[in-house]
Amino acid sequence: MDYFNYPLDTKTLYRKKAKVRRELSAQSSMLKKKIAVLGGSTTNELVEQLNIFLLYYGIDAEFYQSEYGQYWQDAMFGSKGLDQFAPDIIYVHTSWRNIDVFPEINDTMDDVDAMLESEYGKFRAMWEKLEEKFHCPVIQNNFDRPNYRLMGNRDIWDYRGRSNYVSRLNQKFYEYAQNNHNFYINDLEYISQDYGLSEWNHSLYWHMYKCAMCMDAIPYVAQSVANIVKSIYGKNKKALVLDLDNTLWGGIVGDDGIEGIKIGMEVSKGQVFTEFQSYCKKLKDIGVILAIDSKNEMANALAGLNHPDGVLKPDDFVDIKANWNPKDQNLKEIADELTLGVDSFVFVDDNPAEREIVSAQLPGVAVPLMDTAENYIRVLDHSGYFEVTSLSAEDIKKTDMYHAKAKASKAEATFADYGEYLDSLRMTAYIDDFKPVYIQRIAQLTNKSNQFNLTTLRCTEDDIKIMQKSSDYVCLCGRLTDKFADNGLVTVVIVQKAEDTFHIRLWLMSCRVLKRGMEDTMMNALVEEAQRYSVSKIIGYYYPTVKNSMVKDFYGMMGFVKVKEDEDKNSEWELDISHYDPKKPHMQIYNCRV
Amino acid sequence: MSKEEVLSKVNEIFTDAFDREDLVIGFETTASDVEGWDSLMQMNLIEMIEDEFGMRFDMDEVVGMENVGSMIDIIILRGL
Numbered sequence: 001m002d003y004f005n006y007p008l009d010t011k012t013l014y015r016k017k018a019k020v021r022r023e024l025s026a027q028s029s030m031l032k033k034k035i036a037v038l039g040g041s042t043t044n045e046l047v048e049q050l051n052i053f054l055l056y057y058g059i060d061a062e063f064y065q066s067e068y069g070q071y072w073q074d075a076m077f078g079s080k081g082l083d084q085f086a087p088d089i090i091y092v093h094t095s096w097r098n099i100d101v102f103p104e105i106n107d108t109m110d111d112v113d114a115m116l117e118s119e120y121g122k123f124r125a126m127w128e129k130l131e132e133k134f135h136c137p138v139i140q141n142n143f144d145r146p147n148y149r150l151m152g153n154r155d156i157w158d159y160r161g162r163s164n165y166v167s168r169l170n171q172k173f174y175e176y177a178q179n180n181h182n183f184y185i186n187d188l189e190y191i192s193q194d195y196g197l198s199e200w201n202h203s204l205y206w207h208m209y210k211c212a213m214c215m216d217a218i219p220y221v222a223q224s225v226a227n228i229v230k231s232i233y234g235k236n237k238k239a240l241v242l243d244l245d246n247t248l249w250g251g252i253v254g255d256d257g258i259e260g261i262k263i264g265m266e267v268s269k270g271q272v273f274t275e276f277q278s279y280c281k282k283l284k285d286i287g288v289i290l291a292i293d294s295k296n297e298m299a300n301a302l303a304g305l306n307h308p309d310g311v312l313k314p315d316d317f318v319d320i321k322a323n324w325n326p327k328d329q330n331l332k333e334i335a336d337e338l339t340l341g342v343d344s345f346v347f348v349d350d351n352p353a354e355r356e357i358v359s360a361q362l363p364g365v366a367v368p369l370m371d372t373a374e375n376y377i378r379v380l381d382h383s384g385y386f387e388v389t390s391l392s393a394e395d396i397k398k399t400d401m402y403h404a405k406a407k408a409s410k411a412e413a414t415f416a417d418y419g420e421y422l423d424s425l426r427m428t429a430y431i432d433d434f435k436p437v438y439i440q441r442i443a444q445l446t447n448k449s450n451q452f453n454l455t456t457l458r459c460t461e462d463d464i465k466i467m468q469k470s471s472d473y474v475c476l477c478g479r480l481t482d483k484f485a486d487n488g489l490v491t492v493v494i495v496q497k498a499e500d501t502f503h504i505r506l507w508l509m510s511c512r513v514l515k516r517g518m519e520d521t522m523m524n525a526l527v528e529e530a531q532r533y534s535v536s537k538i539i540g541y542y543y544p545t546v547k548n549s550m551v552k553d554f555y556g557m558m559g560f561v562k563v564k565e566d567e568d569k570n571s572e573w574e575l576d577i578s579h580y581d582p583k584k585p586h587m588q589i590y591n592c593r594v
Numbered sequence: 595m596s597k598e599e600v601l602s603k604v605n606e607i608f609t610d611a612f613d614r615e616d617l618v619i620g621f622e623t624t625a626s627d628v629e630g631w632d633s634l635m636q637m638n639l640i641e642m643i644e645d646e647f648g649m650r651f652d653m654d655e656v657v658g659m660e661n662v663g664s665m666i667d668i669i670i671l672r673g674l
Contacts (some may be wrong), residue, residue, distance in 0.1 A: 010645075015610045015611070016610060042634075208637075208653060209633070215638075216641065
């Protein structure tokens with residue numbers, strides 16, 4: 001599937017489209033989503049490309065396309081087709097060709113300001129209408145640069161220039177994006193410039209096919225939209241596993257010695273690696289987990305990472321594997337220690353043989369083509385592995401948390417029994433309602449958690465808000481701190497009330513806090529709620545997926561009795577709360593709800 | 595390249611584009627002879643042919659194409 005890696009192999013993506021789609025459609029357990037594409041130009045080819053990019057990311061999308069150019073009418077006045085389709089995501093594919101009026105050379109600044117307000121108003125009204133009607137994420141293109149600059153260079157700064165006008169309109173879109181977090185900009189401006197603006201704007205494609213860009217650029221647009229979609233649904237990569245020699249510095253530390261490796265501002269080759277290290281460090285700052293997988297002696301690896309001119313230090317990595325084991329084996333161990341699937345990993349190594357073995361042994365790991373150091377940043381940055389659609393406080397602290405987890409699992413070894421170890425963690429749990437500040441994180445958890453997730457119910461922020469407000473639901477969430485770190489919000493339980501019964505519609509927990517007893521705390525809290533509402537029975541459901549087998553007997557262990565199971569192994573469990581034996585978790589508990 | 599050689603390459607492109615292994619085209623083949631050859635498919639075919647032969651058709655050429663043969667004539671005319 002190399003044609004999905006940067007730079008895209010657009011020739012194959014067109015020629016072998018049908019075959020590629022067939023192969024990708026054969027994957028198991030795909031996320032099914034409905035995407036409405038509202039276009040201001042022809043969207044058919046874009047949709048076909050978007051379809052295969054999403055399949056590549058494990059998302060099997062069904063599409064609605066507005067009639068040619070009807071994006072605004074569909075949104076504002078409704079269309080039966082769109083209403084019945086009930087989209088999960090709406091993508092508005094517009095370009096500079098869809099701007100109604102451009103400034104003329106005789107216009108005053110006031111004229112142009114009014115024009116700008118009116119053009120922006122048209123879009124804002126549409127977004128508000130879509131939000132009111134569909135409550136779903138909206139992805140909106142910003143505007144690419146128009147095909148000519150009437151005044152040459154002046155066009156970009158003079159208020160009458162089309163280039164200037166487009167740039168101001170884009171700023172207004174960004175302000176809206178700042179203030180509406182279910183709204184995402186697809187950066188068409190960047191894509192077109194990165195592609196090459198003259199070729200992008202080749203007018204034959206507009207005049208013959210009403211296509212907003214040249215055909216060869218369409219897969220890049222599709223990739224960009226697919227990156228946003230997969231990020232919204234929690235299918236981003238989470239960790240970057242790096243080699244050391246000739247990846248993070250030039251040369252081989254074991255052979256060349258610490259003085260011999262190239263890093264730092266002295267020589268140009270050293271600068272290239274310094275810049276790459278600082279790029280990786282910035283990735284860490286937005287929540288990407290870093291780890292090392294290197295064929296080296298540990299002492300040499302650490303010496304290299306402690307190089308005074310290096311940007312990355314040993315503490316920036318949650319794990320450093322420097323040994324002579326096969327790299328796929330190391331990577332698998334890192335994944336297990338962090339309780340992440342290997343499909344959450346990107347592996348970066350300058351050596352094609354190592355890349356080959358990792359991609360052959362661990363399908364699902366992304367292995368970009370890192371051929372030469374000066375291209376490392378470009379390749380990673382164009383791949384969209386870590387597309388950011390939401391940035392929570394938890395993301396920013398992630399390395400600290402995984403560090404704490406790694407420390408905790410090392411500490412574990414020295415205690416007489418597990419309870420003693422748990423006591424030593426000095427944990428505190430906070431049980432709470434779905435307060436507004438938690439909504440974003442809760443939605444994120446429902447989309448990201450796969451392993452400790454009983455029903456794998458995916459929810460948008462709007463879904464969460466609806467349940468939080470409804471008197472038919474009891475919604476609990478829990479935060480856990482320990483002596484190493486604040487783990488943040490880690491567990492969510494949603495219960496539907498029906499007469500004297502609680503139905504557990506969702507129970508999930510972040511794998512960060514596995515085996516801490518947090519689930520016991522939540523169970524106690526749930527039973528207290530049941531007593532408060534004079535409910536006598538709690539029913540739990542387990543729906544198996546390829547990833548959640550760790551909780552298949554969860555309700556059994558909590559004291560429930562299995563009452564039903566169908567041929568797909570979906571099971572139903574019942575708890576008579578008069579028989580409930582409260583758990584004794586090793587932590588202090590604050591119920592913030594009362 | 596001879597007309598027949600170009601035709602055989604173009605035929606391969608058609609098999610991929612229509613995802614039909616058994617598709618055989620000739621110089622006289624037109625859009626109405628092949629199921630699914632609509633304006634969208636036309637856009638795709640042109641793009642694939644341009645990619646394959648490393649050339650571009652201009653707008654008059656695209657509009658003026660009567661059948662596969664006239665498309666191949668243009669490719670040959672470009673000295674490919």
